[in-house]
Amino acid sequence: MRNYSLKVWLHRGLLAASAAAFTFASVPSGAQGAPTPPQQAPELAVAVCGTCHGVTGNSINPMFPRLAGQHAWYIEQQLKEFRAETRGDPYAVAYMWGMANQLSDPTIVALAKYFSSQTPGPGTSHPEAITARGRNIYEHGIPTQGVPACAACHGPQALGSSAFPRLAGQHAKYIMKQLESFQSNMRKVAIMHGVASTLHRSQMRAVADYLESLP
Numbered sequence: 001m002r003n004y005s006l007k008v009w010l011h012r013g014l015l016a017a018s019a020a021a022f023t024f025a026s027v028p029s030g031a032q033g034a035p036t037p038p039q040q041a042p043e044l045a046v047a048v049c050g051t052c053h054g055v056t057g058n059s060i061n062p063m064f065p066r067l068a069g070q071h072a073w074y075i076e077q078q079l080k081e082f083r084a085e086t087r088g089d090p091y092a093v094a095y096m097w098g099m100a101n102q103l104s105d106p107t108i109v110a111l112a113k114y115f116s117s118q119t120p121g122p123g124t125s126h127p128e129a130i131t132a133r134g135r136n137i138y139e140h141g142i143p144t145q146g147v148p149a150c151a152a153c154h155g156p157q158a159l160g161s162s163a164f165p166r167l168a169g170q171h172a173k174y175i176m177k178q179l180e181s182f183q184s185n186m187r188k189v190a191i192m193h194g195v196a197s198t199l200h201r202s203q204m205r206a207v208a209d210y211l212e213s214l215p
């Protein structure tokens with residue numbers, strides 16, 4: 001059943017990404033084969049990125065992360081990794097490698113600025129017992145498993161910093177998928193592999209639900 005659900009999820013995402021790619025082709029660019037110019041970034045953000053991430057970066061499909069209010073530096077970093085094909089989790093390969101390969105550095109900067117300046121939407125409520133457990137892990141870690149407090153890097157309100165991304169209000173399903181990718185080392189981020197390596201699935205879920213509940 002889990003494999004079936006994953007296939008359905010991937011199929012739906014591929015349909016959305018295909019629609020976005022088709023729209024991407026219709027957005028005017030400079031010379032044939034040239035990267036999309038930065039002055040077209042707002043149009044690109046709405047017409048192409050918005051297909052999956054929402055025009056204001058508040059996506060409703062948990063396959064695609066919410067970008068509204070995310071730090072510009074982090075969006076830039078991820079887009080450059082997609083373009084370089086160095087971020088290796090399955091959804092990056094399936095959707096973002098192809099979407100990012102026509103983006104110039106100035107366009108990436110402009111897209112990051114657009115989404116980082118958008119207002120994040122409200123959080124999504126979850127059962128109090130689960131969010132309380134997630135909050136405890138987030139704020140204090142799990143010393144017996146060698147798991148540090150998430151808040152030490154991502155901040156007490158999960159708003160991130162100049163070195164770590166914002167997590168507040170992010171889709172729980174998306175956070176789960178990333179934690180699983182970190183744990184398996186499919187997405188190679190050494191610090192996050194160390195954090196996630198001993199987490200149980202139920203612990204990941206509690207933290208993810210807590211983070212999604214934040215405004």
